Amino acid sequence: MSKKLTFLDKTFWITESEDNPKHVASLQLLKMPANASSDYVDKLLAELRSSEQASAPFNCRVSTLMGYPLKFVAVERIDMHYHVQLHTIADLNDKTALHKFVASLHEPWLDRDKPLWQFHLIKDNNSKQFALYIKIHHMCGDGSTLIRWFQAGYSQSPITQGFVPVWSMDRTQRKRDKTPWFKAVFGGLCGFVIAVKDLIWIWFRLLLKLLRINKDYMPLPFTGTKTVLTGQVKKGRAVATLDIDFDRVKTLSKRLRASANEVMLCVFDIAVHRQLTDYGQTFEKALFTNMPINLRKPGETTYGNKIAIVPVQLAHGHVDPYLRLREIIENHRKVKKAAKASHPASFSYYTLLIQAYAIMFEMLGLSNWVKPIANILVSNMPGPSEIMYFKDSQLLATYPISTITPGGGVNITMVTYNGQANIGLVCCNNNIDSLEPLAQYCLEAFDMLEKCIDDPSLNTDDIGEKMNEEDTSIADNEPFK
Incomplete structure (x- = not known):
């Protein structure tokens, strides 16, 4: 699969620097199910990493010519240990400390040789809550696009079997009737x-x-x-x-x-x-x-x-x-x-x-x-206007x-x-x-x-x-x- 990039998409790549990366992110707070074991987040990490099959653009890197971005192209293998990571902090309820930690995750740019996204699970050893920090490059989509994608990765009720993470979901777009070339050229x-x-x-x-x-x-x-x-x-x-x-x-x-x-x-x-x-x-x-x-x-x-x-x-x-x-x-x-x-x-x-x-x-x-x-x-x-679930964990907030x-x-x-x-x-x-x-x-x-x-x-x-x-x-x- 390959996808052409618009000029606006390309500007997010061309203008990116280590000082000013062009990814966007979301910090999500979640509550574990009532019967969750002490190793719930560790098991979730293993389950997410086992979902190695991804759809565009989560399975795509940027193809370039002398540094200039041309299109998204599918990669042969996804490094799930890079894309899905786990972190442990002292206290998830300490908002100031959580914000500082998330700021440290938000600072570095994404690896440009890999698909441009990451999921970071954040836990402590005391509470029944955990956090997800998700980052994805802005060239993959604007705010409304990314909200639509990630909202599709949540459900209105807990899922215990058959959970599919957002990167593995089928986003095949409905084929539209082709406009006659002369009409497309004249209209454009x-x-x-x-x-x-x-x-x-x-x-x-x-x-x-x-x-x-x-x-x-x-x-x-x-x-x-x-x-x-x-x-x-x-x-x-x-x-x-x-x-x-x-x-x-x-x-x-x-x-x-x-x-x-x-x-x-x-x-x-x-x-x-x-x-x-x-x-x-x-x-x-x-x-x-x-x-x-x-x-x-x-x-x-x-x-x-x-x-x-x-x-x-x-x-x-x-x-x-x-x-x-x-x-x-x-x-x-x-x-x-x-x-x-x-x-x-x-x-x-x-x-x-x-x-x-x-x-x-x-x-x-x-x-x-x-x-x-x-x-x-x-x-x-x-x-979403109603309570949503990431697998069987309730989404409390999404920043x-x-x-x-x-x-x-x-x-x-x-x-x-x-x-x-x-x-x-x-x-x-x-x-x-x-x-x-x-x-x-x-x-x-x-x-x-x-x-x-x-x-x-x-x-x-x-x-x-x-x-x-x-x-x-x-x-x-x-x-x-």
Whole structure:
């Protein structure tokens, strides 16, 4: 079996370095069955390693020509001792210690001569729980693809016999009727022309914004703020996780007339400001987030990556968390409006162009000298709504831990599972000690946003901003109706 790679897939290979690997991961907490023996995890390890038959892309390595990736090709034999490993730590319930250990697993890149995935089982010798840390290269698929694959490896009830791990599952895609070549060529050409036209229009609108002729458009690239979280990405990672009741998020979003995504953007904005204040950093303008946009058609289940990532301005100057949210809503919807008005491929091309510059700066070691595209990357994906089982172990939580974009920042990814928002945080730890405070600040920021509806006296004075009197926010100029 072989599979061609799209150019976007290939960029994750071309731009990868030991300082900034391009794999994504998930930390999953599981509860053993009630009758589990003391060697349950050891037996599970042996069972997983015995499943040597794998399907694409889990049985594929990358075929290259002078270092340039061409396609996935099947390997003759899979080294299961590399792909499935077991670790023992002192106390699985010590979240800080667990996060540090997972950060050490997340730091090194995957062996490029092997299929690009690993399963790490983590146990202690006392509890009836264990953890799975799963890492897979980003070129294998985007978030929605990987969530779909790994969700298929779980069941709604315990399995004691006939368990098949995710890498051994059949992912043969349904053959589609071939489109006549002339129709495919004509349709592809028309789509390309429209996408290029829309891309030119995007850059023209950005030029008008740069010239201050029309400020009402999405942010200019590379106008982010330098912080201790941004800059040249090097070895070393900090990881943290947290949980928020997603029913609370949905209820709050209805009360505030905002989407759940916008509520969480406000929460993360407040929390990141507070973390940066701990390092003595205050700002005279808003921070920015990178927003992934899913470019797949409804029901599309192809491999690879079909996403665009564009910056969104967050909030500045408001100590009232509600006013910060309204400003973020306005800025967020400007980008969504621009995306809806353009051909999906044009946003993909736009992403490739601006990310190419960021990658160039990173490869030349110049990321500390230029402004970042954004300060954080926030993405969210829906997961299972009911309790799931890995074999006969109940899945308690699943925390996504992503890669770091060129120019640094903190990557915040959220997956909903069984009524909870499981949130994973990761960044380069060269200039900070830990992300544990940020996780706590996220919880406090959510509580503050929830309470501010009934208590207008709540504010974010401890964020540590400096407000320029001549600056006015979008919310001030364009009040909501």
